[in-house]
Amino acid sequence: MEEGRRLNIKDNIDIIVSFAVVGIVLMLIIPMPSALLDVFIAVNISISVIIILVAMFTTEVLQFSVFPTLLLITTLFRVGLNISSTRLILIDGYAGDIINTFGSLVVGGNYVVGIVIFLIIIVVQFIVITSGSGRVAEVAARFTLDAMPGKQMTIDADLNSGLITEEEAKKKRRDLQLEADFFGSMDGASKFVKGDAISSIVIVLINSLGGIIIGVLMKNLSAADAAKTYIQLTIGDGLVSQVPALLISISTGIIVTRSKNGENLGNSLIGQLTGFPKVLGMAAGVLLAMSMIPGFPHVVFIVLAAALGGAAYMLYKDDIGKQIMAVENENKKNIETQSKEPENVMKLISVEPMDVEIGYGLIPLADENSGGDLFQRIASVRRQCAIEMGIVVQPIRIRDNLQLDTNEYIFKIRGTVVQKGQLMPNMLLCMDPSGENSDMPGIKTVEPTFGLPAIWVNKDQREEAEIKGLTVVDPVTVMITHLTETVKAHSYELLGRQEVKDIVDSMKEKYSAVVEELIPDLMTIGELQKVLQNLLKEKISIKDMVTIMESLADNSRTTKDTEVLTEYVRMALARTICNGLIDENNSIRVVTLSPDIENLIASNIQKSVKGSFPAIDPDNTTKILKSIRNIIDSVNFNDGQPVILVSPKIRPAFRKLTEMVFPNVSIISLNEVPNEIEIRTEGVVNL
Numbered sequence: 001m002e003e004g005r006r007l008n009i010k011d012n013i014d015i016i017v018s019f020a021v022v023g024i025v026l027m028l029i030i031p032m033p034s035a036l037l038d039v040f041i042a043v044n045i046s047i048s049v050i051i052i053l054v055a056m057f058t059t060e061v062l063q064f065s066v067f068p069t070l071l072l073i074t075t076l077f078r079v080g081l082n083i084s085s086t087r088l089i090l091i092d093g094y095a096g097d098i099i100n101t102f103g104s105l106v107v108g109g110n111y112v113v114g115i116v117i118f119l120i121i122i123v124v125q126f127i128v129i130t131s132g133s134g135r136v137a138e139v140a141a142r143f144t145l146d147a148m149p150g151k152q153m154t155i156d157a158d159l160n161s162g163l164i165t166e167e168e169a170k171k172k173r174r175d176l177q178l179e180a181d182f183f184g185s186m187d188g189a190s191k192f193v194k195g196d197a198i199s200s201i202v203i204v205l206i207n208s209l210g211g212i213i214i215g216v217l218m219k220n221l222s223a224a225d226a227a228k229t230y231i232q233l234t235i236g237d238g239l240v241s242q243v244p245a246l247l248i249s250i251s252t253g254i255i256v257t258r259s260k261n262g263e264n265l266g267n268s269l270i271g272q273l274t275g276f277p278k279v280l281g282m283a284a285g286v287l288l289a290m291s292m293i294p295g296f297p298h299v300v301f302i303v304l305a306a307a308l309g310g311a312a313y314m315l316y317k318d319d320i321g322k323q324i325m326a327v328e329n330e331n332k333k334n335i336e337t338q339s340k341e342p343e344n345v346m347k348l349i350s351v352e353p354m355d356v357e358i359g360y361g362l363i364p365l366a367d368e369n370s371g372g373d374l375f376q377r378i379a380s381v382r383r384q385c386a387i388e389m390g391i392v393v394q395p396i397r398i399r400d401n402l403q404l405d406t407n408e409y410i411f412k413i414r415g416t417v418v419q420k421g422q423l424m425p426n427m428l429l430c431m432d433p434s435g436e437n438s439d440m441p442g443i444k445t446v447e448p449t450f451g452l453p454a455i456w457v458n459k460d461q462r463e464e465a466e467i468k469g470l471t472v473v474d475p476v477t478v479m480i481t482h483l484t485e486t487v488k489a490h491s492y493e494l495l496g497r498q499e500v501k502d503i504v505d506s507m508k509e510k511y512s513a514v515v516e517e518l519i520p521d522l523m524t525i526g527e528l529q530k531v532l533q534n535l536l537k538e539k540i541s542i543k544d545m546v547t548i549m550e551s552l553a554d555n556s557r558t559t560k561d562t563e564v565l566t567e568y569v570r571m572a573l574a575r576t577i578c579n580g581l582i583d584e585n586n587s588i589r590v591v592t593l594s595p596d597i598e599n600l601i602a603s604n605i606q607k608s609v610k611g612s613f614p615a616i617d618p619d620n621t622t623k624i625l626k627s628i629r630n631i632i633d634s635v636n637f638n639d640g641q642p643v644i645l646v647s648p649k650i651r652p653a654f655r656k657l658t659e660m661v662f663p664n665v666s667i668i669s670l671n672e673v674p675n676e677i678e679i680r681t682e683g684v685v686n687l
Helices: 001-012 012-026 034-057 067-092 099-105 111-160 166-217 223-257 265-273 277-290 297-339 343-349 360-366 374-388 459-467 475-490 497-510 513-520 527-537 546-553 562-572 574-579 595-602 617-636 653-659
Strands: 354-358 399-401 408-413 416-422 427-431 443-446 453-458 472-475 589-592 605-608 611-614 643-646 666-669 678-685
Touching: 034 067, 034 099, 034 223, 067 166, 067 223, 067 472, 099 223, 111 166, 111 223, 166 223, 223 354, 277 297, 354 360, 354 475, 360 374, 360 399, 360 475, 374 399, 374 475, 408 475, 416 475, 427 459, 427 475, 453 459, 459 472, 472 475, 497 513, 497 527, 497 546, 513 546, 527 546, 527 562, 562 574, 574 666, 589 595, 589 617, 595 653, 595 666, 611 653, 617 653, 617 678, 643 653, 643 678, 653 666
Parallel strands: 354 399, 589 643, 589 678, 643 666
Antiparallel strands: 354 408, 408 416, 427 453, 427 472, 443 453, 605 611
C-alpha cells in the first residue's frame, strides 16, 4: 500500500505543482493567518537553500534547465509573501514569529542600523550580483546562438565520419538546442530578480510610512511607538524576503558563469585554487612579510602564512606522489602489455604513416614547459599541406631516439628514414644564396631543405646578420621547413586508401551528385587513389577534387587505364598546373623537344603495370639528358622552375625518362596550357 501511495504521488506531481502555482496567485488576494505565513516563509527559505546547493553541485547547465522558470515562480512566491505580510503588519501590527525575530535581531533598538543593513543587501543584490549575472546571461545567449551553426556542422561531420551514432547525434542536437534555449531564457529571467529588488525597496517604504500613519491616526499610538513597531516589522519582512532572494541571485550567477569542465563548483574551485602549490607558497611568503609591518596584527598574518605554507608543502608532496604513482602505473601497464604476446606482436608490426625522431639535445624544442612549440608547428604543417596540396596528412608523431646524435633528427615514412638533418638548438641559422657575405663568423653548414650554404651563429649575432642581408631563421623553423618539403615530396606515399575515402566522404556533403556517379559504379577507391598519386608525384595539388572527379566521371566510361585518366585530369586542371609557372605577363617560358626526339620516343613507348616507358638505347638516353642539363643551366625560367613542353602522346613516357635525373622539372603537354597563356620557347632539346 505504501509503495502504491508513493507511486501515485509521483504520477500526479504535475497536478500538485499546478495547484501550488495557483495557490501562490491566491496569496495575493486571500488574507493569511500569521502561523501559516511562518510556514510559507520557512518553505521559501528552504527552497532558496536547495536552489543554491543544486546550482553548486551541477556540472553543466542542462542539469538545471528548469532554473529560468523556477526563478519566475520563486519571485512570484516572494511577492505573494510580501503582500500577505504587509496586510498583517498594517492591520494587526504582527506578522508572525519569523518576521518579528528577524526585525529584532537586525534592528537591535537602532532603526538606522537596520535600514542601512537592509539597503546594503539590496545594493549588493541589485547592482553587483543581479546586474553582472544579467550581463553574463545576455552575452552567453548571443555567443551560444552564434555558435549553433558551427556546432551543428561539427555534429554532422562526426556522424558522417562514424565517430558517433545516429542516436548520439540526435542527443547532441537536442542538448545544443536546449542549451541555446536555456541561455536565451536566462537573459530574460534575470530581470525577475532585478525587479524583485526594486519592489522590495518600494514595499519597505510603503510599510514604514503606512504603518506609522495607521499607528498614529487609527490606533492612537505615539509616533515613536508606531515607528518602533512598524519599522521593526518592516525591516524583518524585507530581510525575510531578501535573504532568499539573495541566495537565488547568487545561484543565478553561479549557473550562468559556469564553464563546461565536467565538475561541480566545489571541486572546480578547490582543485584550481590548489592546482599550483608554488602559488600558495609565494602567498605565504607575502603574508609573512606583511606580518612584519608595524601596527598589523602579527599573530593573524603569521598563522595564515603558516597555514598556506603547510598547505603548499602538503600539495607539493601529493603532486610528487601522484607523479611517482603514474610512472609506476605506466611501468606496470607496460609490463602487463609485454606479458600479453598477441598485443605485443601487433604493436611491433604496426608503423606510423609518418613520424619525426629527435636526438636528446632537441627535446627542449618539443617541451612546452620550456617554451618549445614544435608540436604546434608540426600541426601547422598538416594544415599547410591541406591548403596547398589538398592532402590529409595523418597526425605526425614525435619521438625521442637516444640512438641518434645529440642534435640530429630524422623523418620516417612508414618506418623508413627518408630525410635527416642536424640543428643547433641555442643558435640561429643564417643563409646567403649569393655567397657574398660568407665571412660571417660561425659554424659553417648546409641548409638541409634546399642545400644552400649556411652558418650557425649565436643569438646575439642576429642583428649583425640581418644588417648584412642574410636570412636568419630559428632551429624549429629549419626543421619545419624541411618537414614541409619532405611531406610535399612524398605526399603520394602518404595518400592511402583511407585518406582517399576520407576526402570522398567530405565531398559527399556538398557534391553528392559527382561522387555517387563516379564511386563505386565507374571507379573504385583504389583506382581513384592511383590517379591522385600520379598527380601528387608531379606536385600537382588535388585540392580541386570537384574538377578531378568530374573529369574522371566523364572519361572513365571509355577507359580504365589510370595513366590515361590522369592525363585527362591534367587537361582539366590546366590552369592549376600553369598557375605556378607563368610570369607577370601571363606567359610561360618553356623548352621543347626536337622532332627527332619526339618521333624516337613516340615509336618506342612500351606499356607496363607502372605506366608507359620509352624503350630507347642508352646512348640516346644519355644525349637527351645531357642536352636537358645544358639548356636548364642556360635558360632563365620563371621563378627558376624549369619547364619542358612536349606533345600529349609522349608526355607520360618522357616524364618516366627524366624523373630520376630531373625530379623537379615540370613536364607539361600542349593540352595543359590554356589558350590565353603565351608560350615562349627558350630552347630545344636535341640529339
